[in-house]
Amino acid sequence: MTSMAYAQNEPDTEGVARPLWEAGVAGFALQTPAYPGAADKVRKGLVLPWFVYRGRVLRAGGGNFGARITKTENVELDLGFAGSLSATSDDVAVRSGMPDLGFLLEFGPRIKYTLARPSANSLVRLEVPLRGVFEFQGGADFQGWAFEPRITYDHRNLFGGLGMSSSLGLMYGDKQFNQYLYGVPVAYATGQREAYEAKAGLIAPRFQLSLNQAITKDVRVFALTRWDAAHLGVNSSSPLHLNNSGVTFGLGMVWTLGRSSRLESE
Numbered sequence: 001m002t003s004m005a006y007a008q009n010e011p012d013t014e015g016v017a018r019p020l021w022e023a024g025v026a027g028f029a030l031q032t033p034a035y036p037g038a039a040d041k042v043r044k045g046l047v048l049p050w051f052v053y054r055g056r057v058l059r060a061g062g063g064n065f066g067a068r069i070t071k072t073e074n075v076e077l078d079l080g081f082a083g084s085l086s087a088t089s090d091d092v093a094v095r096s097g098m099p100d101l102g103f104l105l106e107f108g109p110r111i112k113y114t115l116a117r118p119s120a121n122s123l124v125r126l127e128v129p130l131r132g133v134f135e136f137q138g139g140a141d142f143q144g145w146a147f148e149p150r151i152t153y154d155h156r157n158l159f160g161g162l163g164m165s166s167s168l169g170l171m172y173g174d175k176q177f178n179q180y181l182y183g184v185p186v187a188y189a190t191g192q193r194e195a196y197e198a199k200a201g202l203i204a205p206r207f208q209l210s211l212n213q214a215i216t217k218d219v220r221v222f223a224l225t226r227w228d229a230a231h232l233g234v235n236s237s238s239p240l241h242l243n244n245s246g247v248t249f250g251l252g253m254v255w256t257l258g259r260s261s262r263l264e265s266e
Contacts, residue, residue, distance in 0.1 A: 016156070018054060020260040024218070026050035028252030034087035035101065035181050036171070036204040037230035037241035039094065042087045050254055054264045074114040082106045082131065094240055098188045101181075102137030106146060115151075122155040127167075133177055144177030166209045171228075175200040182238035193239045201234035218256040225249055 027047040034042045052061035059068055059078065066080020084104040089095040110129035117123055127150050133143045150169025158164055173181065178198040189195040210224035230236065231244035 017263040017265045020054055020262045020264045022050075022052045022256050022259040024050045024254060024256040024258070026252060026254045028222075028250055030248065030250040032226075032248035032250075033228070033230075033243065033246035034092045034095075036206075036228045036233065036246060037182075037236065037238075037243055038087075038092060038246065039242035040092045042091050050256075056264070069109075076112040077109065078112075079109050080107070086137075094193065094242060097190075098184075100137065102135045104143070105134045105136060106131035107134070108132050108145075119155075121157045122153070125152045125154075126150075127152055127169075133180075135180075142176075143180045145174040146177055147172040161214050163212045164210070165212075166207075168205075168207050170205050171203040172201060173203050178203065178235055182235040182240050184239055196235075196238045196240070198235045198238060203233045203235075204228040204230040205232055220254045220256075221252070222254070223251050 025047060026049075027045075029043075029045045031041055031043050034040050053059060054061070055068075057067050059066055059080070066078055069077045069079055071077075082105075084106070086101060086103045088100040089098050092101075095101075108129065108131035110127060113126045113128075115124045115126055129148055131146050133146050135141045135143050148169050148171045150167045152165065152167040154166075155164045175198065178200060181198070181203070182196065183198040184193055184196040186195045206226060206228045208224065208226040210222060212220055212222035214220045226248040228246045228248075229244075230241065230246060233241070235241055236244075
């Protein structure tokens with residue numbers, strides 16, 4: 001599953017005054033494993049409305065929407081939503097005949113703790129999000145809990161206005177969420193796909209890198225890649241888990257059509 005935050009990923013801009021809101025259009029193309037350990041790729045090309053709101057409490061942007069509960073010099077706590085793209089069983093041969101993996105909406109708290117400020121333009125943080133996962137597919141169904149602590153390094157101006165955001169993290173799921181991804185109920189077992197009950201625990205370590213470059217005041221392009229070490233997950237023996245690792249690639253553009261004259265510091 002691939003978070004739509006990738007489509008709007010920017011380095012952290014702590015201490016920089018930026019417009020209270022910006023709006024426009026974002027277009028992106030992604031190629032990604034259907035889920036960590038999947039053999040089949042999912043390819044998506046989308047054009048979506050793009051909106052950022054940088055209020056002191058209400059926040060929207062980077063694929064997340066929610067509220068900042070508290071912020072100090074080194075600690076920030078927020079509560080918000082994030083979405084992930086779907087993958088139909090027609091796209092994943094090993095899941096043929098099983099229910100689709102629908103659009104997922106995650107909701108819950110996240111703590112961000114600043115570990116270091118190597119320079120005026122860079123920041124190292126520990127991020128600890130805990131999210132309840134809801135699937136939307138002809139209704140809303142709770143699918144368990146996801147937990148993904150990660151270390152992030154952001155640099156907003158490496159050279160020539162090039163921004164970078166990178167992270168190294170560990171993705172965990174409870175028994176229910178891992179069963180959603182890797183479980184094979186008896187009703188869907190076949191001669192080539194044995195019944196399997198998933199365990200709670202590590203889904204995959206993952207490394208992500210994204211770059212973005214402003215072309216004009218209103219146009220920004222970005223590229224990203226992510227690597228999942230799925231063979232280290234606790235459910236690597238699932239019949240749905242076929243690949244030891246997986247790589248995601250994405251390219252996109254954001255075109256800002258309007259922005260606030262009022263500025264807010266991140």
